[in-house]
Amino acid sequence: MADMFEPKLDANGLLTAVVTHAQTGAPLMVAHMNAQAIAKTRETGRAHFWSRSRQSLWLKGETSGHFLNVTEILVDCDQDCLWLKALPEGPACHTGAASCFYRRLTPEGLEPA
Amino acid sequence: MADMFEPKLDANGLLTAVVTHAQTGAPLMVAHMNAQAIAKTRETGRAHFWSRSRQSLWLKGETSGHFLNVTEILVDCDQDCLWLKALPEGPACHTGAASCFYRRLTPEGLEPA
Numbered sequence: 001m002a003d004m005f006e007p008k009l010d011a012n013g014l015l016t017a018v019v020t021h022a023q024t025g026a027p028l029m030v031a032h033m034n035a036q037a038i039a040k041t042r043e044t045g046r047a048h049f050w051s052r053s054r055q056s057l058w059l060k061g062e063t064s065g066h067f068l069n070v071t072e073i074l075v076d077c078d079q080d081c082l083w084l085k086a087l088p089e090g091p092a093c094h095t096g097a098a099s100c101f102y103r104r105l106t107p108e109g110l111e112p113a
Numbered sequence: 114m115a116d117m118f119e120p121k122l123d124a125n126g127l128l129t130a131v132v133t134h135a136q137t138g139a140p141l142m143v144a145h146m147n148a149q150a151i152a153k154t155r156e157t158g159r160a161h162f163w164s165r166s167r168q169s170l171w172l173k174g175e176t177s178g179h180f181l182n183v184t185e186i187l188v189d190c191d192q193d194c195l196w197l198k199a200l201p202e203g204p205a206c207h208t209g210a211a212s213c214f215y216r217r218l219t220p221e222g223l224e225p226a
Contacts, residue, residue, distance in 0.1 A: 018143060081143045100189040
């Protein structure tokens with residue numbers, strides 16, 4: 001019998017979702033999901049998030065075509081975070097970078113990762 | 114010249130920190146950092162977080178000995194999330210699991226990852 005999935009949403013009804021590349025393990029992006037985004041991601045296999053700036057459901061790639069095709073969803077110990085492994089169709093970052101994490105923090109500041 | 118590091122903290126003075134294994138890329142944990150946790154992590158090379166439940170600075174491994182030795186810190190596009198690559202001294206999860214993400218979400222519920 002499987003454990004129950006009972007996601008622990010915060011006061012805004014959200015949890016954190018981390019996305020890594022399903023084949024390389026590379027960091028891609030971090031965003032937020034509400035219950036609807038979780039349900040749509042599970043149903044469709046494409047990552048959906050909740051846009052806090054637009055306050056609306058956000059199918060990643062809806063306008064850019066850069067969908068994230070989810071191959072696996074991991075759940076953390078206290079069920080307040082999901083980890084998506086995904087195959088990206090194009091850059092994951094809105095800047096056009098493959099990953100949102102394209103800079104490294106050094107003692108001097110930021111440099112290209 | 115390096116870009117400026119200007120972390121964007123939320124209303125509670127926090128940002129999300131994701132940790133993966135520096136060698137394998139495996140998911141380890143997700144937690145939160147405030148400005149002090151960020152500074153201590155950079156100074157010491159050991160991951161520090163802000164414990165929201167205890168409302169205090171938290172040196173990961175302080176009581177368990179399971180420190181996270183940080184090899185690299187990546188910063189995302191809008192500087193509201195840090196990605197730590199780390200070599201863990203022992204399990205990263207308080208449950209004793211190597212990773213907090215030890216379960217996979219299936220259509221039926223949760224199963225061991």
